[in-house]
Amino acid sequence: MNGYYTGMKNEKDKILNAHRQHGRQFMGTQIVYPVLSRRSGGISIGVNLNIDKVCNFNCAYCQVDRSCQVKVDFSIETLEKELTEMIQLVLDGGLFEYEPFDQAPEKLRRLNDIALSGDGEPTASPYFLEACQEIVKIKEQLKLNDIKIIVITNSTMFNKEKVQLGLELLDKHNGEIWAKLDAGSEEYYKKVNQSKISFERILDNLLLVSQKRPIVIQTLMSNIDNEAPSESEIQNYIQRLEYIIANGGKIKHIQLHTIVRKTRQSNLTKLSDEQLDNIARMISNKIDVPLSKHYG
Ligand code: SF4
Incomplete structure (x- = not known):
């Protein structure tokens, strides 16, 4: 996070940039990352199922930097550890001691959702169904019934059975689909x-x-x-x-x-x-x- 605010002119710039920063890592995480979300009015915890940066689209406007590859493999164990810790960090307010979240207005210092998103198409990941199951399990353990689980997707894989099973599970746990x-x-x-x-x-x-x-x-x-x-x-x-x-x-x-x-x-x-x-x-x-x- 160091150096991100170099050249910032004023407080308004800082807050705007906090919204715009969608880095996929935070303090050494591999899979989860916090985002101050304008859309949701709070913190969205992103879950990157595509740390290999593979996508079945190649959008002209894509912002994913594919020039550098991450050399770690996705695992459900890492997802469980990182997501549980990140949720705790948001809930106990520790996140807001770090840049750029220390600039977040008070009313946005709340957990809004967990979003399956990241550096590729989440529903194309072989872990999609397992990840849905894991997120639901963590949400239930922490009694976060009101927290949404959002799938941000390019709509290419809804015809696949495992994807449908994952979505049906999320339907029962405050799931929402944002389809491109x-x-x-x-x-x-x-x-x-x-x-x-x-x-x-x-x-x-x-x-x-x-x-x-x-x-x-x-x-x-x-x-x-x-x-x-x-x-x-x-x-x-x-x-x-x-x-x-x-x-x-x-x-x-x-x-x-x-x-x-x-x-x-x-x-x-x-x-x-x-x-x-x-x-x-x-x-x-x-x-x-x-x-x-x-x-x-
Ligand atoms: S679907 Fe998303 S990750 Fe894939 S190319 Fe398009 S913008 Fe990039």
Whole structure:
């Protein structure tokens, strides 16, 4: 954490940066990491199931640094130890003695959730089901019934049986799915998410998973070569959501994001507040679901 605030101008900068810092390690941890989350209004403890940094997407906006590889293996034992200790550190307030969390406003000094996220696609990890079981076990031992377990996912693996079992377990323990959908057309999907997995599979999976429980749709849009997604791309995106809803899928929230950190491809830039507002308006005019805007 040392040196992170070099050049900071004032207290506001420090707090903003505390929000923006999403490092995957904290004081030597391998798997869990705390994040001061703007979205949730508290501390989110991230669980990185992909410490090997493997992902089945290659998003143009990805922020994972794959130039350096971690030479440790994931294990459920390490997850158990680190997660239990990190939860205790948040609950007893010890976390807020360390930078950047010492800058957190009082009202954000609370544990909000445990999030399966990290340096790749969590549901693609062979440990996904076991990790869900372990997290549920720890949550029950510590009587943290109100704490959410969020799966932040690119929607590629919902058709797999073990993933479905993991999600069904989380359904009973305050689980929530934040599923990525960044495009309305196959062409734009290929440009942004750059995966071998077909766009059709993503759409089928979103329908499958949302027919069983309400989900959150997480969408990131940006300028590519100084161009925002076209109006027809936005309309295609809206039609995808309409199709899900018309077929019994439940969407409880849409998060509309743009870029806030350095991206893998340098030809991406954040949407202006006005651009993001316009896209949000187009979506909200057609889709009757709460939408939150996350500016760059
Ligand atoms: S799904 Fe996430 S980790 Fe994978 S490439 Fe996209 S942004 Fe990066």
